[in-house]
Amino acid sequence: MHILVCIKQVPDSAQxxxxxxxxxxxxxGVPAIVNPYDLYALEEALRLKDRYRARVTVLCxxxxxxxxxxxKALAFGADEAILLTDRAFAGADTLAxxxxxxxxxxxxxxxxxxxxxxxxxxTIDGDxxxxxxxxxxxxxMQLLTYVSKIVSLDxxxxxxxxxxxxxxxxxxxxxxxxxxxxxxxGINEMRFASLTDMFRAExxxxxxxxxxxxxxxxxxxxxxxxxxxxxxxVFAPTPTNRRAxxxxxxxxQPVDLAATLVAKLLSRxxxxx
Amino acid sequence: RAQKLDERLAGYKGVxxxxxxxxxxxxxVSWELLxxxxxxxxxxxxxxAAVLLGPPDGAVRGFCDxxxxxxxxxxxxxxxxxxxxxxxxxxxxxxxELVNRYCPEILLLGATTLGRDLAGSVxxxxxxGLTADCTGxxxxxxxxxxxxxRPTFGGSLxxxxxxxxxxxxxxxxxxxxxxxxxxxAGRTGRVIEHPVTFLEESIITKVLEFIPDDRAxxxxxxxxxxxxxxxxxxxxxxxxxxxxxxxxxxxxEVGASRPVIQAGWVGADRQVGQSGKTVRPRLxxxxxxxxxxxxxxxxxxxxxxxAINEDANAPxxxxxxxxxxxxxxxxxxALTQAFTEHLRxxxxxx
Ligand SMILES: Cc1cc2nc3c(=O)[nH]c(=O)nc-3n(C[C@H](O)[C@H](O)[C@H](O)COP(=O)(O)OP(=O)(O)OC[C@H]3O[C@@H](n4cnc5c(N)ncnc54)[C@H](O)[C@@H]3O)c2cc1C
Ligand SMILES: Cc1cc2nc3c(=O)[nH]c(=O)nc-3n(C[C@H](O)[C@H](O)[C@H](O)COP(=O)(O)OP(=O)(O)OC[C@H]3O[C@@H](n4cnc5c(N)ncnc54)[C@H](O)[C@@H]3O)c2cc1C
Numbered sequence: 001m002h003i004l005v006c007i008k009q010v011p012d013s014a015q016x017x018x019x020x021x022x023x024x025x026x027x028x029g030v031p032a033i034v035n036p037y038d039l040y041a042l043e044e045a046l047r048l049k050d051r052y053r054a055r056v057t058v059l060c061x062x063x064x065x066x067x068x069x070x071x072k073a074l075a076f077g078a079d080e081a082i083l084l085t086d087r088a089f090a091g092a093d094t095l096a097x098x099x100x101x102x103x104x105x106x107x108x109x110x111x112x113x114x115x116x117x118x119x120x121x122x123t124i125d126g127d128x129x130x131x132x133x134x135x136x137x138x139x140x141m142q143l144l145t146y147v148s149k150i151v152s153l154d155x156x157x158x159x160x161x162x163x164x165x166x167x168x169x170x171x172x173x174x175x176x177x178x179x180x181x182x183x184x185x186g187i188n189e190m191r192f193a194s195l196t197d198m199f200r201a202e203x204x205x206x207x208x209x210x211x212x213x214x215x216x217x218x219x220x221x222x223x224x225x226x227x228x229x230x231x232x233x234v235f236a237p238t239p240t241n242r243r244a245x246x247x248x249x250x251x252x253q254p255v256d257l258a259a260t261l262v263a264k265l266l267s268r269x270x271x272x273x
Numbered sequence: 274r275a276q277k278l279d280e281r282l283a284g285y286k287g288v289x290x291x292x293x294x295x296x297x298x299x300x301x302v303s304w305e306l307l308x309x310x311x312x313x314x315x316x317x318x319x320x321x322a323a324v325l326l327g328p329p330d331g332a333v334r335g336f337c338d339x340x341x342x343x344x345x346x347x348x349x350x351x352x353x354x355x356x357x358x359x360x361x362x363x364x365x366x367x368x369x370e371l372v373n374r375y376c377p378e379i380l381l382l383g384a385t386t387l388g389r390d391l392a393g394s395v396x397x398x399x400x401x402g403l404t405a406d407c408t409g410x411x412x413x414x415x416x417x418x419x420x421x422x423r424p425t426f427g428g429s430l431x432x433x434x435x436x437x438x439x440x441x442x443x444x445x446x447x448x449x450x451x452x453x454x455x456x457x458a459g460r461t462g463r464v465i466e467h468p469v470t471f472l473e474e475s476i477i478t479k480v481l482e483f484i485p486d487d488r489a490x491x492x493x494x495x496x497x498x499x500x501x502x503x504x505x506x507x508x509x510x511x512x513x514x515x516x517x518x519x520x521x522x523x524x525x526e527v528g529a530s531r532p533v534i535q536a537g538w539v540g541a542d543r544q545v546g547q548s549g550k551t552v553r554p555r556l557x558x559x560x561x562x563x564x565x566x567x568x569x570x571x572x573x574x575x576x577x578x579x580a581i582n583e584d585a586n587a588p589x590x591x592x593x594x595x596x597x598x599x600x601x602x603x604x605x606x607a608l609t610q611a612f613t614e615h616l617r618x619x620x621x622x623x
Contacts, residue, residue: 128405133393169485175478228402228439244596258607
């Protein structure tokens with residue numbers, strides 16, 4: 001079995017600050033990390049590898065620095081890593097991203113057929129959750145999103161049963177391979193990288209593909225040109241001109257503060273409680 | 274990159290809202306979107322259509338009327354046994370067919386697990402733009418285009434995204450971001466039935482079972498009338514009892530900021546904010562919450578916000594309506610007491 005995992009390198013959003021005056025994002029010094037949701041996808045693939053002796057290939061589209069994300073995946077136990085990198089990919093929206101990634105997956109498939117593709121639920125920067133469905137649609141694979149559990153995998157019948165989170169409950173779905181699965185956070189707990197794998201990851205030769213290597217000929221489908229959406233403006237939320245009315249009383253005692261607040265609230269907004 | 278719209282694309286007319294029907298119910302976000310879609314359609318002077326897919330039973334058909342009451346001029350209806358439960362392949366195929374046949378200029382869906390799954394596939398097949406998780410929609414009067422606004426970088430900034438020379442312009446919108454419109458039972462409209470021809474045998478993915486959530490245990494924050502939330506300032510899990518006591522008296526749901534979820538004091542379904550739930554209750558009480566943007570974007574549409582924080586400079590006081598500066602551990606019991614007394618007095622008066 002061959003499993004491909006899509007991982008994206010993202011800025012660690014917990015450390016992003018917005019410049020208070022210019023409203024621009026201050027990226028300097030913000031560390032890049034593997035999109036946290038993608039680690040759940042990777043771990044799920046590695047668990048299948050352990051059980052079925054599958055081969056796990058990780059794929060990342062991004063600038064040359066995104067190599068670090070792939071090395072991290074190798075350290076956890078992935079077998080192969082492909083960095084899809086080309087100036088022509090810059091400025092891609094989700095439609096152009098899924099085009100490039102699916103072209104690369106087709107190329108991988110030529111070498112060794114891909115049975116399962118894993119992706120994260122969404123990223124923490126673009127945060128659209130659109131790339132997984134996009135890839136599945138382009139490759140005509142069965143799409144299983146928001147998967148909270150892989151119940152069974154039958155390699156002979158090429159069938160997989162999963163739990164998919166939906167509104168108000170869980171759908172138990174059965175489908176045939178090849179399929180694309182996006183996993184929910186919390187589906188598993190990431191393993192620790194072994195020392196051997198860490199060394200192996202350091203020495204491993206990544207496969208680096210340009211658009212030509214991925215056999216992408218039509219440049220109108222990738223990067224900025226291939227993106228139907230465009231950001232027309234970025235701005236700060238309008239501050240409310242509000243400033244909370246701070247409740248004060250002579251005693252300053254909790255009992256008096258609470259009584260004053262409740263009386264005020266219920267006389268001005270009688271229907272809130 | 275501003276261009277004049279292709280002649281072929283200029284033929285795309287009308288605003289569509291995908292109405293999310295599952296197991297006898299419509300997700301309320303669909304009605305919220307019809308309310309918002311009405312405004313867009315009026316600005317464009319075009320019709321607003323609802324699109325409803327489901328199994329061939331009376332319930333689905335009944336929702337066509339409801340969609341019209343909420344503002345639709347017409348409803349496209351596709352009923353077939355293959356559409357009984359949501360599955361990506363048949364739903365995407367039918368929605369894509371409808372779009373290709375009737376050519377709407379705008380297509381809106383809820384940013385739910387169903388809506389995001391469906392929208393992502395349909396936009397890819399149609400090769401058009403899709404803006405995710407929007408919080409604001411407007412029509413640019415200059416080019417009749419959809420300007421879709423969404424928070425970025427955890428809500429600290431907003432960005433407006435347009436879809437250039439592609440139609441339809443697609444967007445998903447989070448539940449509870451748009452106001453619920455009021456239904457007008459007097460409104461009438463057309464229902465256009467769309468035939469579905471494919472067979473169950475041609476669909477690879479099968480639904481074996483649906484396991485409903487345990488409703489009793491589950492929080493329903495997005496639709497709660499009152500929410501009492503606690504943050505890291507509550508210090509310890511035991512102190513969350515004070516939040517629960519106040520919630521009980523008010524008949525409220527308990528909410529929390531992300532650090533509280535991470536510490537495991539309450540379940541993940543109670544997180545309010547950017548990566549949790551968007552809420553818009555009549556009353557939101559926040560104790561020991563600083564008011565970081567990621568929390569704020571999930572709750573600042575609440576009608577009345579009360580903040581309790583020991584730091585008078587906490588950002589939450591910049592958007593709360595009422596504040597008490599003090600220790601939540603002593604203020605919360607006093608509030609519980611004061612509300613109990615007021616509510617009792619009110620009951621006696623009735
Ligand atoms: C603030 C902001 C807002 C944006 N809004 C939109 C929008 O509304 N519509 C739109 O079309 N584009 C939007 N984009 C562009 C979008 O982020 C990029 O297209 C991006 O390349 C992929 O989308 P995503 O990050 O949302 O991924 P998601 O769709 O959230 O990612 C899902 C999964 O796909 C895989 N994946 C995604 N990207 C890669 C990659 N480069 N390499 C390998 N695997 C990957 C990962 O497994 C990931 O977990 C936005 C970008 C930013 C920065
Ligand atoms: C990508 C991303 C997504 C995120 N999503 C969310 C989200 O969905 N929801 C969310 O909430 N956060 C989210 N966060 C986290 C967010 O940035 C803040 O860190 C978080 O909201 C802070 O929680 P808090 O207010 O409880 O804690 P703190 O910021 O630590 O604030 C605690 C407050 O309690 C006050 N306090 C302390 N002791 C007392 C006392 N005895 N009595 C009264 N007040 C007291 C303090 O003055 C302080 O203001 C996200 C962050 C990122 C990076």
